[in-house]
Amino acid sequence: MWIGTLFALAAGLMWGLVFAGPQLLPDYPAAMQSFGRYIAFGLIAMPLAWIDRARMRELTRADWIEAAKLGLVGNIVYYLFLASAIQRAGGPLPTMIIGTLPVVIAITSNLRDAARDGRLPWLKLLPSLGLIATGIGCVNQVELQALRADPAADFGAYALGGALAVGAVACWTWYPIRNADWLRAHADRSPRAWATAQGLATLPLAALGFALFWAWSAASGSAFAMPFGPRPGLYIGLMLAIGLLASWAGTLCWNEASQRLPTTLVGQLIVFETLSALAYAFVLRGRAPDALTLTGVALLVAGVMWALRVRPEPVAEATVHGA
Numbered sequence: 001m002w003i004g005t006l007f008a009l010a011a012g013l014m015w016g017l018v019f020a021g022p023q024l025l026p027d028y029p030a031a032m033q034s035f036g037r038y039i040a041f042g043l044i045a046m047p048l049a050w051i052d053r054a055r056m057r058e059l060t061r062a063d064w065i066e067a068a069k070l071g072l073v074g075n076i077v078y079y080l081f082l083a084s085a086i087q088r089a090g091g092p093l094p095t096m097i098i099g100t101l102p103v104v105i106a107i108t109s110n111l112r113d114a115a116r117d118g119r120l121p122w123l124k125l126l127p128s129l130g131l132i133a134t135g136i137g138c139v140n141q142v143e144l145q146a147l148r149a150d151p152a153a154d155f156g157a158y159a160l161g162g163a164l165a166v167g168a169v170a171c172w173t174w175y176p177i178r179n180a181d182w183l184r185a186h187a188d189r190s191p192r193a194w195a196t197a198q199g200l201a202t203l204p205l206a207a208l209g210f211a212l213f214w215a216w217s218a219a220s221g222s223a224f225a226m227p228f229g230p231r232p233g234l235y236i237g238l239m240l241a242i243g244l245l246a247s248w249a250g251t252l253c254w255n256e257a258s259q260r261l262p263t264t265l266v267g268q269l270i271v272f273e274t275l276s277a278l279a280y281a282f283v284l285r286g287r288a289p290d291a292l293t294l295t296g297v298a299l300l301v302a303g304v305m306w307a308l309r310v311r312p313e314p315v316a317e318a319t320v321h322g323a
Helices: 002-015 017-024 030-051 061-089 092-098 101-112 122-148 155-185 191-220 232-260 263-269 271-285 291-307 315-320
Strands: none
Touching: 002 017, 002 232, 002 263, 002 271, 017 030, 017 061, 017 092, 017 232, 017 271, 030 061, 030 191, 030 232, 061 092, 061 155, 061 191, 092 122, 092 155, 092 271, 092 291, 101 122, 101 155, 101 291, 122 155, 122 291, 155 191, 191 232, 271 291
């Protein structure tokens, strides 16, 4: 149990780095950060694919197309939304919105697959949803107060950042459900090889996106210094670090935790990612969160953990209980 929990903590600490990237590179367009991260991840996946080459040969053309779809939505578009959201709204609010993912995924999955997996009864979920909404509201209130105190603040950019974070949630709600569908339909395949395949399939998409962004920058007369921006060492180093630690090592640690811990507990420990991301955000701001922000974070964590304890019920029984 302790080893599994430590693996989950390590995964959360590394996954939180993806939220720090846009704050460390605020002058870099979100597209540069998304394409750069997944070029790095794709390059890291290449030697892994060679090691697993026997498994990789089992994948069909249809499998590679599915891997490309998953990589496009769950990797590139997701991080494009997330990086854009953080650059416009700061770290705390997008992190809180992304922190609702375990609940959103559980609800979406159970609504879609209710006949097979059962349905989460709404009446039992209402308290947790109320806690989550109140927690996000607390953090939003603190951020709005800070904006009102800043004469140069852009409320429109802040609102757009929140909307982009919701878009990121939509991408990463679709991704794990679609990914689980493939894994369930191909129970004889290696999950490790499938993750590597997604990294490889994402590489050409990310490289093409980077090239198109470079061409667009040149055609529009942008002053941004392509290909690696004004701080190439930091940019390249950060993209490699996020690609290695967040995209590969973080997932590896999470898989190790998943093998050691009950599924219900693993689902709750994903809050380590949210807490790590918030901690990094306030470290980079150079100040501690105030009491209302801490209250909001506590409410969010409590709401997620409460919701993940609610078990699906057979459809007929769930209907009786108000689903």
